[in-house]
Amino acid sequence: MIKDIQILSTEILSDNWYTLNKVTYQFTKPNGSKQIQNREAYARGNGATILLYNLEQKSIILTRQFRLPTYLNGNSSGMLIEACAGLLDKNNAEDCIKRETEEETGYKITDVRKIFEVYMSPGSVTEILHFFIAVYNKSMKVNDGGGLAHEEEHIEVLELDFEKALQMIDSGEIKDAKTIMLIQYLRLKSIL
Numbered sequence: 785m786i787k788d789i790q791i792l793s794t795e796i797l798s799d800n801w802y803t804l805n806k807v808t809y810q811f812t813k814p815n816g817s818k819q820i821q822n823r824e825a826y827a828r829g830n831g832a833t834i835l836l837y838n839l840e841q842k843s844i845i846l847t848r849q850f851r852l853p854t855y856l857n858g859n860s861s862g863m864l865i866e867a868c869a870g871l872l873d874k875n876n877a878e879d880c881i882k883r884e885t886e887e888e889t890g891y892k893i894t895d896v897r898k899i900f901e902v903y904m905s906p907g908s909v910t911e912i913l914h915f916f917i918a919v920y921n922k923s924m925k926v927n928d929g930g931g932l933a934h935e936e937e938h939i940e941v942l943e944l945d946f947e948k949a950l951q952m953i954d955s956g957e958i959k960d961a962k963t964i965m966l967i968q969y970l971r972l973k974s975i976l
């Protein structure tokens with residue numbers, strides 16, 4: 785195991801929307817000698833994601849939106865089916881995900897359960913993502929969702945049969961890591 789990590793310098797390569805840093809650091813190798821390395825790390829804050837599920841209907845709520853990076857890498861429509869998710873602001877993750885859920889899906893939820901925190905791309909992105917699940921039902925629907933107009937979000941809300949969603953992982957129609965983890969969590973814990 786390497787130890788004694790010391791950051792020597794941080795160079796900002798881009799800070800247009802989020803920040804891409806080139807970080808130079810020194811550490812001690814297992815044999816006791818020192819080494820200097822540099823790596824790029826994209827800092828875009830932390831995030832939260834949530835899977836809404838309905839026990840009676842055995843259904844879940846997902847979203848579909850255009851994701852440019854996927855369009856640039858093999859997803860010909862660029863449209864991606866995902867669990868609701870958003871970047872954290874200064875509020876805590878729980879408050880953020882409740883607000884994000886209302887904005888993106890139109891459901892106003894009160895009780896959420898945190899299940900884990902995950903580094904989604906540890907070799908290149910600093911972000912840690914907070915994972916939640918919550919029950920939804922029709923009475924919680926307060927608007928159409930779709931995201932914020934002023935942020936130019938165009939988000940479709942999907943209500944899917946849970947078994948169908950599981951099949952969509954096998955068929956490749958669902959290809960987003962956080963979404964697959966959340967769907968599998970519900971099955972693994974026998975929640976749905």
Ligand SMILES: Nc1nc2c(ncn2[C@@H]2O[C@H](COP(=O)(O)OP(=O)(O)O[C@H]3O[C@H](CO)[C@@H](O)[C@H](O)[C@@H]3O)[C@@H](O)[C@H]2O)c(=O)[nH]1
Nearest residue numbers: 801802830831832833869870871872911913935936937962
């Ligand atoms: N102008 C501009 N807008 C941007 C840029 N990058 C992102 N945005 C906008 O910033 C908003 C961010 O929306 P959120 O709902 O808060 O975040 P998200 O993009 O859904 O991200 C969530 O999912 C990601 C993917 O799993 C997660 O990485 C992230 O933590 C979060 O949970 C969106 O309107 C998005 O278009 C950019 O480079 N330029």
Ligand SMILES: [Mg+2]
Nearest residue numbers: 868869870888
């Ligand atoms: Mg979002």
